[in-house]
Amino acid sequence: MAIDDNAASRTAVLDRVRSALRKRGADADARAAAVAYLAARKQGPRPALAGDLAARFAARAQDMESSVDRVGTLDDVVAVVGRYVDTIEAVKDSDKNPRAGVCWPEFGRLDWSRANLAIESRPTVGHDLVGVTGCYCAIAETGTLVFVTGAEYPSATFLLPETHVAIVRVDQVVPGMEEAFARIRTERGALPRAVNLVSGPSRTGDIEQTIVLGAHGPRRLHVVLVG
Numbered sequence: 001m002a003i004d005d006n007a008a009s010r011t012a013v014l015d016r017v018r019s020a021l022r023k024r025g026a027d028a029d030a031r032a033a034a035v036a037y038l039a040a041r042k043q044g045p046r047p048a049l050a051g052d053l054a055a056r057f058a059a060r061a062q063d064m065e066s067s068v069d070r071v072g073t074l075d076d077v078v079a080v081v082g083r084y085v086d087t088i089e090a091v092k093d094s095d096k097n098p099r100a101g102v103c104w105p106e107f108g109r110l111d112w113s114r115a116n117l118a119i120e121s122r123p124t125v126g127h128d129l130v131g132v133t134g135c136y137c138a139i140a141e142t143g144t145l146v147f148v149t150g151a152e153y154p155s156a157t158f159l160l161p162e163t164h165v166a167i168v169r170v171d172q173v174v175p176g177m178e179e180a181f182a183r184i185r186t187e188r189g190a191l192p193r194a195v196n197l198v199s200g201p202s203r204t205g206d207i208e209q210t211i212v213l214g215a216h217g218p219r220r221l222h223v224v225l226v227g
Contacts, residue, residue: 043178053140054170054225060143061223064200070225074110074167077224081165082115084222085130088163101130101161105152124156131161131218137183138168141176145223147196148184155196164201164218170227 049056058068069080085099100118103110108121119132133153135145145166149155158164174180177197184191202217 046176046178047141049140049175053173053175054227057138057140057143057168057173058223058225060140061200061221062143064143065203066143066200066221066223068223068225072227074226077107077167077226078110078112078115078117080224081112081132081222082117084165085115085117085163088220096127096129098129101128101132101163102157103132104134104154104157106134107132107167123154124160126160128161130163130165131157131159132165132167133158134167134169135172137172137174137180139175139177139180140173142199144177145198146180146184147198148188148192149194149196150192155194158196158198159217162218163220163222164198165222165224166198167224167226170225 054070058070061068067084069084071077071080088098097118099116101120102124103112103119103121105121107119110119112119117130119130124131133147136148136153137146138144139146145168147153147155147158158166174183181195184195198221201219201221203211204216205211
């Protein structure tokens, strides 16, 4: 089913809600006024972030159990991803190719074969061990990756594979969550269908408060900072 196959049903539900609220149409003026209101509000007190934002992001990402590499250019990414995969091959399932996976379309042009990697630009079907993505931006304060939905940014690539490799340009690092959402509103004009915030590998502490990685998503998150 395509993402918008349920558009008619969604519109019908929203129309009933508007009717109950005695509103008509999509009320674009009210939506614009709400965005303007949020933009005009002063932010509350926040801790000052001293020093290099990219370095701060890398440190906080490692605090959240992510591993981090930093390279100069995008052309250097393939080699460091290859070396990273070398370190985790021993724990991969023996009946699957530990060097195979998928990537977002923007990274399909990279010559992954240089590092003996079989990374393909296609949607994941659930059995891929490695997923390579970019991100919309990254939050220095918390070591968090921010993803927005879209055809060029399939969410399954960072949700289904056991190992998630995120490529982050240093100019994508923002101080805090406030700047992240301000950038989304400014650059996209409206919030996308969904915004995903990822801080380290998937984990749970439900059983006896023992942290277990990979509970409902990737068990590893490797960040490659570029720049």
